[in-house]
Each structure stands twice: as structure tokens, then as C-alpha cells.
Amino acid sequence: MNEKRWLLLFFVLALVVAVLSPLASSHPDGLERVAEDQGFIERAQEPWYKVIPDYVFPGIPNEAVATILAGLVGTLLVFGLVWGVGKLVARRNPAQGRG
């Protein structure tokens, strides 16, 4: 497949996965489960500040919509961050396989 089309397809796949995020299990994850069972969950401190806590976009009454929005914002944010850092770090010309 054409390189650009493939990248676009994979990007759309990421966005689709983000839209599916309300289907996620709400059970505690492995670490939370162990922390609850072993009684050290109460060591957890409140975060210093909150932007989009628990992957729920604040101020939106419908939780599924708020979760999807949080997922899309995060997916785009991570994409932009890695793109920006990658542009700064990667070489301008394709690597000549010096590694």
C-alpha cells in the first residue's frame, strides 16, 4: 500500500479506537487491584491539578461523549507531540544506515 495512505489509515484506526473507548472495562487495572487487595491503595495522593481526569472531558453531562472527546483530544495531542519531537530529533535526510 502507498505509504501516505497507509499512515492515514493507521491514524484513522487510532481515532476509531479512541471513539470506542466508552466500551472499556471499568474494573480496576492490575496495579489498582493489587493495591486494593494489599491495602496500599490509600497511599495514592490526589493529583496536583486536574485537566481531563479519568479520561472524562469536564463539563459534558453525557459520560460516553465526554470519554470519546477525552480520547480524541489525547490521541491528537500525543500525535502532535511525537510529530513535533520527531521532527526536532530525526535527521533531515533519510538515515544512511550508520547504525
Place this chain on the structure above:
Amino acid sequence: MHIPDGFINLGTAVATYVGSAGAIGYSVKRVNRELGERQVPLMGVMAAFIFAAQMINFKVAGGTSGHLLGGALVAILLGPWAGTLVITAVLAVQAFVFQDGGILALGANIWNMAVVGVWSAYLLYRLFQRLFPGPKGRWIGGFISAWASVVLASLMASVELALSGASPWAVVLPAMGLVHMLIGIGEGLITTAVIAFVAATRKDLLELHTATAGGLR
């Protein structure tokens, strides 16, 4: 297995920050030497996919869930150096924007998932490709390296928790190891599914990092 603030003590947080900073610094240097601008979009879409996939918790036994970490996926498709940077970016956004994983504990989370998770997967994948040349090594190596990277990252987290006095060694190591041996199966399945997709659509991506190695030989 994103560690929130409070689980680990200051000494462990500082030590893991120092280790992670070193790993990130060296990864930047290697990516700068080995990767061209052409690979940047691939890094971006992989990071986007891993962030989204990490939101999808799947049920495992006993009212517990797990989600993809993605260490094996980036190690296989981008190599370990770019892989560490991609997972670090995901973890940083999760900590700073989504309050998933503490800010003091970010060094530990990067160390566990972006360094131990990525490198253990990379080395095991290489090993299995050598043991089973051809597509067989890709499937066996993909599944086992993904599974093992989750278990090893969880054991690293357990070491930090035990060092911090959150839970005794003899309790936290087996508890974390066992639950992540289950979660790792999900990691293996998702990783091999994505590899299958890549093998069907962009096979060149799978040959890239076995040919140029992205580091070790």
C-alpha cells in the same frame, strides 16, 4: 500499571527519574543518528494508536482489567530507541493532561514501561527471530515478547513498590506478576493482531528493524 503519586517514596522517584532521563537522552541521540524525517509520521501514528488503545481496558479474571502497553509494538515497528521516545510521550501526556500516573512517579512509569517494557520486548523479539527464522519467529516472538514485556514491567513496578515500603517483597512481586501474566495475554493478542495487519499491508515495516537493527546486532 500507571503508578500514582504516593505509592513510591521520594528516593525511588528520584532514582527512576535519573535512570529514565539517561535513557531518554541516549535514545534521542540514537534516533538522531539512525532515523530520518520519513519515519516521523510513523512514530506519530504509532503513538496515537497506543494512546487510544491504552484507554480500552479489557477484563481479565477476578474483577480486574488491563490494557495494552505497546512496548513490544513500538520495539518491533520502530526499534527500541524511537520506541522508548514514543512510549515516553504517551506517558507524559497521560500524567500531565489526564492525571493517569503521578507526576512525581512519571520517572518510574517511564522506566517501567518505556525502558524495561520496550527493551525486554525488543531483545526477546530479536532472540525469537534468530531461533525461528521467517514468519514463525515473527508470530512466536511477537506474542512472547509482548507478554513478557508486560510481566517484566510489572515486576519492575513491584520492585519500586517494595523498595518504597508500600508492600512487602514476598507479597507484591507474586501478586503483580500473576495478574500481569493474565493481562500480558491481551498484550500478546493485540500485538500479534497489529503485526498481522502490518504484514498484510506494509511488510517493509517489519523488515526495517531486523535489517538495520536500530541498535544492537
